[in-house]
Amino acid sequence: MTPTAKQLPAWVDQLRNLLNKNMKENKDLISYALATQGPERQPRVRYVVHRGFVNERRKEGDGSQNLVADDDKNDLISDKLVVTTDTRSPKARQLAAAPQIELAWWMAATQHQFRVVGNAYILPSSAFTKHDSSEPRTTGNDGANTSSDKISFPFPEKELSPYDGFNWEDERIRQFRKMSPELRASFYRPVPGTDLQDADLKMEDLPEKLPEGVEEAESEEQKKQVEQGLSLRQDRYLLRSPQLMSYYTAALKNFALIVIDASEVDLVDLGSMPNTRTQWLRKRDAADWEEKGVVP
Numbered sequence: 001m002t003p004t005a006k007q008l009p010a011w012v013d014q015l016r017n018l019l020n021k022n023m024k025e026n027k028d029l030i031s032y033a034l035a036t037q038g039p040e041r042q043p044r045v046r047y048v049v050h051r052g053f054v055n056e057r058r059k060e061g062d063g064s065q066n067l068v069a070d071d072d073k074n075d076l077i078s079d080k081l082v083v084t085t086d087t088r089s090p091k092a093r094q095l096a097a098a099p100q101i102e103l104a105w106w107m108a109a110t111q112h113q114f115r116v117v118g119n120a121y122i123l124p125s126s127a128f129t130k131h132d133s134s135e136p137r138t139t140g141n142d143g144a145n146t147s148s149d150k151i152s153f154p155f156p157e158k159e160l161s162p163y164d165g166f167n168w169e170d171e172r173i174r175q176f177r178k179m180s181p182e183l184r185a186s187f188y189r190p191v192p193g194t195d196l197q198d199a200d201l202k203m204e205d206l207p208e209k210l211p212e213g214v215e216e217a218e219s220e221e222q223k224k225q226v227e228q229g230l231s232l233r234q235d236r237y238l239l240r241s242p243q244l245m246s247y248y249t250a251a252l253k254n255f256a257l258i259v260i261d262a263s264e265v266d267l268v269d270l271g272s273m274p275n276t277r278t279q280w281l282r283k284r285d286a287a288d289w290e291e292k293g294v295v296p
């Protein structure tokens with residue numbers, strides 16, 4: 001049966017529209033501060049880049065088998081925000097232990113602040129979670145890292161999906177493929193946050209870029225040939241050099257999505273006079289939201 005797009009809360013449309021306006025003025029406004037809980041429940045915060053809502057895509061033909069829109073041409077997205085990260089990073093460990101987050105996003109061009117409270121979940125590579133601790137540990141940075149492979153990452157797949165039967169591994173790979181070659185290469189590096197001196201691999205020996213076949217093409221004709229053979233699960237889009245190919249595979253293994261399930265959204269508009277402030281609260285055990293104006 002063809003899925004039908006979910007009714008999205010009003011804040012999703014507001015966020016998408018405001019982000020469009022802000023991005024036209026300044027591309028850096030795509031980042032927000034994401035706070036998690038440290039092991040002693042202390043706040044930890046860092047900037048991250050908004051990578052859209054789950055399955056938010058402009059077109060088909062990007063290799064993902066997931067559907068873009070329903071029969072009435074409504075986008076099959078959910079109201080869950082996506083961030084990309086390294087499964088081995090401290091924030092991934094923090095979220096595995098405590099999913100509670102808050103984010104603050106200042107959209108300076110239009111003078112709006114979004115704050116979102118909710119839970120965030122790590123979607124790692126399936127290869128990553130299947131790693132069996134009885135297997136011998138690899139000493140190199142081949143993706144079987146030293147700090148996270150015994151961690152389990154709870155991921156309430158069904159609640160986070162835009163429709164039943166959504167393929168999460170396709171979504172993860174789609175996001176990895178959208179990264180720049182430089183960013184992809186960062187997922188091959190030693191464990192983030194560990195001492196540079198302890199790293200088995202020297203940073204200067206690692207590739208600076210992990211391009212794909214399309215990005216490596218030397219002519220328009222070659223590019224077309226690669227694109228024609230494009231399929232998410234085929235190696236044809238990948239690299240010609242076996243060495244780079246193995247880096248690519250290891251980097252993809254470390255790559256994870258953070259999926260944010262909001263329960264409260266607070267929007268302050270400092271651009272209007274008088275200022276306005278709107279809050280949305282998700283009703284307990286329900287998909288619908290309550291909206292109210294509050295004093296700024």
Ligand SMILES: Cc1cc2nc3c(=O)[nH]c(=O)nc-3n(C[C@H](O)[C@H](O)[C@H](O)COP(=O)(O)O)c2cc1C
Binds near residue numbers: 044083086089192193
């Ligand atoms: C503007 C900006 C955007 C960033 N985006 C991300 C991101 O999307 N994902 C990420 O893991 N780190 C991102 N970082 C790096 C993080 O802020 C942080 O330094 C790093 O991920 C380590 O965080 P952790 O120790 O809390 O895991 C970004 C940093 C800046 C300054």
